[in-house]
Each structure stands twice: as structure tokens, then as C-alpha cells.
Amino acid sequence: MRGGVIGVDLGGTKLRAGVVDDAARIHHRTHRLAQGLDQPALLATAEAAVREALDASGEEVSAVGFGIPALIDPRRGIVTFCNHLPLDGLAFADVMSERLGLPVFADNDANVALLAEHRLGAAQGTRSALMLTLGTGIGGGLVLDGELYRGPRGAGAELGHIVVDLDGPPCPGKCPNHGCLEALASGTALVAEAVRVASLRPESGLGRAVAAHEELTGPRVSELAHAGDAAAREVVTVVGRRLGAGVAGLINAFDPEVVVIGGGVIALDELLLAPAREEAAARLTAPVRGTPIVAARFGDEAGMVGAAVLARESAAQRAAAA
Template identity: 55%
Template sequence: MAEGYVIGVDLGGTKLLAGAVGADLSVIHRTNRLVYGLSQDELVQMIADAMEEIRVAIGAPIEAIGFGIPCTFDSRTGMAVQAVNVPLKDIAFADVMTERLGIPVVVDNDANCHTVCESRLGIAQGATDVTLLTLGTGIGGGLLLRGEIYRGWINGGAEMGHMVVEMNGRPCQGNCPNWGCLESVASGSALVREASLAVARRPDTALGQALEEGRELTGPLITELATGGDPVARGAIETIGRALGVGITNLVNIFNPQVVVIGGGVIAAGELLLAPAREVMMERALAPGKDVVRVEAARFGPEAGMIGAGLLARDMLDGIVTGAIEARPPT
């Protein structure tokens, strides 16, 4: 494996997480940025600044950068085509970044990066057929099929968050033109919405009290109070867990995966989320898929995407073709 440092970047709908990854895969410097409300130009500038911050902080050359961004791609042109939850559209992201930073760049969908990490180092290690969902602001999807990341014909696929599960359901969020997507019923945003509706009916609860005290209604707050036993918070997690179970049912019937990995911020809820999801899947999916699949929390939690992006950057240095989009500075 190539020596020196790479940077792994995971861009989500709410924040960017980046870190320098050494040859031993340890992460030595992390940085976080909020991305909400930026224009495309501001977002690109912020990302370039974050890369520069890490480069200065570690005081050693950066050999390559791997980006996981929540977009579909067109591998024929290298463009990031559409993003639901970040302001990126029809941008040659790899070219733009390598030009700004003068470093080789590899770009993949963020959930694909999670899948790279969890299948090589994490909970799905050794499995050949893996489906992964990242539950955050939105829902990202990653596929490992026959041991290789599957991105679709031109890298526009694996968007399982935008699988319709309620054909006459509510409009999806961000730039998604669809409605009734899994993202609209099982994401972190859906969790906050469910808790918000429920607490309005039951303000006499720990969650109601927290809001009364001025705390913001967020996924982490809901998880914290659910873990402490608050019924409204628990109920909201169970509701999206059951909706997640419908999505997992679809993944089991379509892919017959060995492992379904659930990552992203919402997985902090752990078994409060996964137990109802598994129950629904066992009730609704077909045999033998339902009986052989493992439904597991991501081992690397919210860092999986960053580490996976770093792994892709290392692959690029090692000359391994992964199918992700690459760009190199002119020599």
C-alpha cells in the first residue's frame, strides 16, 4: 500500500466530516463543517478550505483525496449530476477539486464509501453481497454485489433512499421530485417530524420538557431521551424503524443480501431502531432471503464514509480500479 497520507471526506446533508488517513488506516486529524444553507460555489470553497486546514495541520504531504458526496454521477462525463440534500448539480466535482488543490482526487457516492469501509474493515467484512443504508438528513444507499461495489450502468444508481414505499405518500425532501420515498419515512428528518407530531400531543414527557427548556428537536436529542425511556422519543424511533423494515424487506426481496448494514447518524439509536425493522422484515419478506440475512448496525458508525473515502484514495494511489470517478492534476 502507498505510503504517506490521504484525506477521506464524507459530505452529508448537514455536515462535512474529513480526516487524514495514514498508511495504517488510522485517522490522525479530523475536521467538521456545517454545510447547511451554502450555494454550490460556497460549498466548493468551504471544502477546499477544509482540505487546506488538514494539510497544514498534519504538516506532511497529502498524496490523494477521496470524496464521498451524496450525488448521482454520470461516469461517461465524470459529472456529479444530481443531489437531493446538498447544493451540487451538474458539476465535474473531481476535476474542480483536483484543479483547486493540485492533488489526485477520487469521488464516489457517500454511501458507497460507507459500503467500502464496512465491507473491507467493518461489520460486513468477508461478505460478498451487502446492501447498506445511511440514515441521516436523507437516506443513502450502497451496494456490494459479488464482492464489488455496484453503482449502476453509469454510476447513477444505488439510490435506495429514493425507492418509493408509499406511492401516494408525502413529497420527498430537497431536490427529489418523487414522493413516498423511503427517505421521506425513515430518515433522520422523518424521525424529527414523527417526534414533533407526537410531542405536540404529549407535551408532558421528557421530550416535551426538553423542548420547553429550549433544546432543539434533533435526532441526537430524540435518541438520548429514548435511551432514557421517554415514550414519545421511543415511539418516534419505532415508527421510523418499522418504515425502515419495509425498505429492508425490499432489499431482501431484490438482492437476497448476506448482510444489510444500517449506518449514518440515526443508527445511534441502535436496537431501538433495528429491532422493529427486523421484525417487519421477518413478517413481510420472502424465504430464503429473510431467514439468512443479517441486519446490523455499521461498526464504524458515522466515520465509515470518511474512512471508506480514504480507502478509495489509497486504492487510486495503488493503481486499483474501483469504478469511482478519478481526476489527476496535469503532469
């Protein structure tokens, strides 16, 4: 396939795009806020980000790939459920293709992140792999027998919405559940736990940040935890244990060769993964107790890389079928 491809990671709060080469290097990154936008504004923002990357690259681009936090009907290409953005009922790829004048391909954001890790990253060479992306929510991706599993309605591997606590907090957005893994171990859940602990530990770094009227965000909690603040580390450990409990259930169900953790929250690295592994190990059956739980090779950029992989592979398949 001639020309470069653009990968776009459209999340619940922000959008990132870039030109991605064959070696998964990202060039000409662009960034936009996505939170709180209505559908027309969101589509215009996505178009502007892609056009900025196109203009900056100065090269021919043959296709654009999007990872979006949504379920997409595989037959019709219509968004059937989007928890955090106003995309329900939209033929997203078709609409963006018309706006951009380029072939556009779209899939669930966690699916494309796992596509990157399976083709080029931490799950490369495996026949079965599971991925969770921790950001505003929790996305899930699953490779079975070497192929990405989407399900007959495009709703497969919504792993963030497994219930791990019947009496847990309500899941944000349109999900009707309480106690979803997303409600307990996402970036949003991390911040909620940090706010709770800050109110109980006013002498801590978290407490002082709140007293100084700082906005507690995931990156700020991560910064405090890496700096050694005991309260912030306590928060991360709690969230890590919740993550581990959810991962254990998924490993017991699917027996993957590897579990990959990505998304913005993975900036916490071993502060998060160590308690997650410990909790998971205590809950796993003997045959799967050694299943690796690892950080995404592409970190928080797996979505952009995977969206580009989607565009490249889908465009090649379309050309071969023509």
C-alpha cells in the same frame, strides 16, 4: 502508494474530514457546516477543511477522497443529481483537485461508506452486501459479486428513493416522489415524527423539550430515547418499523448476505435496529428471513473511512495504469 490519504464525508448538513491511515484510524479530524451554502461557498468550505487536516497532519498526503450525496456520471465525472447540495453539473473531483493541487477522487457517499464496511467492516468477506446510510437523507450502496454496483449511468443503488408508501409525505429536495424510504426513515423523518408526537404528548420528554423552546434534532431525540423517554422511544420504533419495511423489500429483491445500517441515525443502535429487524422478518420470504441486519462497524465515520479507501485504491490503480 506513499503518503497518507484524507477522507472527506460531505453530507447534506455537515462536512467532516480527516487523515486516515492503513488501519482505518482517523487522525486530525476537521468539521464544517455545509447546509445552506451556495456552490462557491461550499467548495471553499471543503477546501478549507482539507487544508486544515493537511496542516494538522504535517505529513505527506498523496490523495484525497470525497463521499458526496450525489450521483456522478462514471465516464465524465460530472454530478448528474444532488438532492441536498448545489453540486449539479459540476466535475467535482476535477474542481477540487485543481483547488488542492492533489489527486482527488469522489463517489456517492453511501457507496464509499459501503466500501469501508466491505473492505474492513461489517460486510468484510461477503460477495453481496447492501448498505443504507441514515442521515439528512438515506443513501444506498450495493455490492454484487464482490464489486460495488454503480450502474451504467452512475445512478445505481439509490435505495433511499424506493417508494414504500404511495400516500406518504413528499420526499425532500429535488426528488419528485411521495413516500420514499428517505421521507419516512431518515434523520429528517425522525425529527418530523418527533415534532408530531411532541405536540400530542406534551407531558413527555419530547413535549417538555418543545415547550422549553429546544430545537429537536436527531441527536436530541436519540438522547431522550436512550434516557428512556417513552414518547421518544415510540418515535424511534415507528421509524425503525418503516426502515424494516423498506429493508425487507430490498432483501427480497437482492438477496444480500448482510444488510449494514450506518449514518448518524445509527447512534440509536438497537432501539432502531430491533423494530427494523422485527418488521423486516414479517415481510421476508422464507429463504432470506435470516439475513443479518447489522450496524456499521465504523458507525457514522464509515463515510470518512470509505472516502479514504476510495482515494487509496483509485490512486494505486491510476499509478499502475500510468
